[in-house]
Amino acid sequence: MNSLTAKKVLLIYFSLSGQTSSLVAQVANGLRDTGISTTIERLRPVTPMQFPFKSVPSTVLMMLLTFFRKRIPIEPLSPKCQDSYDLIILAGPTWSYHPSGPVLSLLDRDGRDLLSGQTVIPLISCRGYWRMHWYGLCSLLKKHDASVVNSIIFTHPSKEPWRTIGVFLKLSGKSPEKSKIIGKHYCKYGHVKEQQKEACRFGAEIGKALIDSHPLQNLNFQTPLTGCSAKTTS
Numbered sequence: 764m765n766s767l768t769a770k771k772v773l774l775i776y777f778s779l780s781g782q783t784s785s786l787v788a789q790v791a792n793g794l795r796d797t798g799i800s801t802t803i804e805r806l807r808p809v810t811p812m813q814f815p816f817k818s819v820p821s822t823v824l825m826m827l828l829t830f831f832r833k834r835i836p837i838e839p840l841s842p843k844c845q846d847s848y849d850l851i852i853l854a855g856p857t858w859s860y861h862p863s864g865p866v867l868s869l870l871d872r873d874g875r876d877l878l879s880g881q882t883v884i885p886l887i888s889c890r891g892y893w894r895m896h897w898y899g900l901c902s903l904l905k906k907h908d909a910s911v912v913n914s915i916i917f918t919h920p921s922k923e924p925w926r927t928i929g930v931f932l933k934l935s936g937k938s939p940e941k942s943k944i945i946g947k948h949y950c951k952y953g954h955v956k957e958q959q960k961e962a963c964r965f966g967a968e969i970g971k972a973l974i975d976s977h978p979l980q981n982l983n984f985q986t987p988l989t990g991c992s993a994k995t996t997s
Contacts, residue, residue: 769849770798770799770800770849770970770973770974771799771800771801771802771846771847771848771849772794772799772800772801772802772848772849772850772851772852772969772970772973773801773802773804773844773846773848773850773851773852774787774790774791774801774802774803774804774851774852774854775803775804775805775806775840775844775851775852775853775854775869775877776803776804776805776806776852776853776854776855776886777805777806777837777854777855777856777863777865777866777869778805778854778855778856778888779812779814779856779863780814780815780856780952780953781953782856782888782953782954783854783855783856783886783888784805785953785954785959786854786886786888786917786954786958786959786962787803787852787854787886788803789959789960789962789963789966790852790854790886790915790962790963790965790966790969791803791966792963792966793962793963793964793965793966793967793968793969793970794966794967794969794970795966795970796963796966796967796970797967797970797971797974798970798974799969799970799973799974802843802844802846802848804840804841804843804844806837806838806855806865806866806868806869807837807838807865808835808836808837808838808864808865809836809837809838810836812835814934815933815934815935815936815937816934816935816936817936818935818936819935821935822931822934822935825934826858826859827859829858829859829861829863829864830859830860830861832861832862832864832867833864834864834867834868834871835863835864835865835867835868836868837865837868837869837872840869840873840877844873844877845876848881849882849973850881850882850883850884850969850973850979851877851878851881851882851883851884851909852883852884852885852886852915853866853883853884853885853886853900853904854885854886854887854888855886855887855888856887856888856889857887857888857889857890857892857893857896860892860895860896861895861896861899862896862899862900862903866900867903870903870904870907874903874904874906874907875907875908877907878904878907878908878909879907879908879909880908880909880910881909881910882909882910882912882979883904883909883910883911883912884911884912884913884914884915884969884979885897885900885901885904885911885914885915886914886915886916886917887900887914887915887916887917888917888953888954889916889917889918889919890918890919890926890927890930891918891919891923891926891927893916893918897914897916912978912979912980913979913980913982913984914984915962915965915984915989916984916985916989917954917958917961917962917988917989918989919952919953919954920954920955920958920988921948921949921950921951922948925945925948925949926949928945928949929945929948929949929952930952932945933952939952940952957988958988958989961986961988961989965982965984968982969982
């Protein structure tokens with residue numbers, strides 16, 4: 764029992780639309796099921812962000828700014844983030860092929876103090892194009908002397924081009940799933956229940972590996988439900 768209580772995981776994340784937060788909650792549930800102590804920290808922008816955006820032009824502007832990796836200032840982290848953890852899971856959505864503005868702000872401001880010498884698994888929630896996000900995030904994490912041992916990638920399950928069209932319209936405040944044409948191919952924004960169950964399973968696998976001192980890089984998070992098959996560890 765002492766070995767169980769000694770294992771601690773920090774899940775730190777940003778979520779605008781709620782998709783990342785639902786995945787993080789399920790990973791935390793899986794960790795707790797194995798006896799792991801979990802701490803969840805949500806990144807909160809200094810100026811609250813609206814979702815969905817007000818219009819198509821405002822959505823286009825946001826996509827353009829995020830493509831150039833615009834930082835979104837965040838509130839200070841809570842003191843609990845300064846505790847010692849066996850693993851940090853850093854989660855967030857892909858914004859125009861890059862990590863979100865709040866996550867970039869976190870790395871700029873707190874990266875060295877928070878991540879130096881820490882074992883990290885990134886969790887990415889995205890429409891489908893995650894590789895540039897992944898490689899850029901890994902580069903920033905390694906810059907702060909973090910050890911990136913694996914990754915969890917969840918893509919939206921709809922097929923292209925409907926996935927891109929549907930996400931853009933949803934961000935713009937529309938309801939593509941109710942469209943007679945688009946709704947036939949795009950039934951839901953974000954992740955489905957099966958993916959959330961998969962996230963819970965991943966959390967349990969991470970917990971068991973931590974308790975048994977098994978290498979986290981050996982865990983396989985590439986499944987049809989995650990939407991990725993290429994191994995991303997480096």
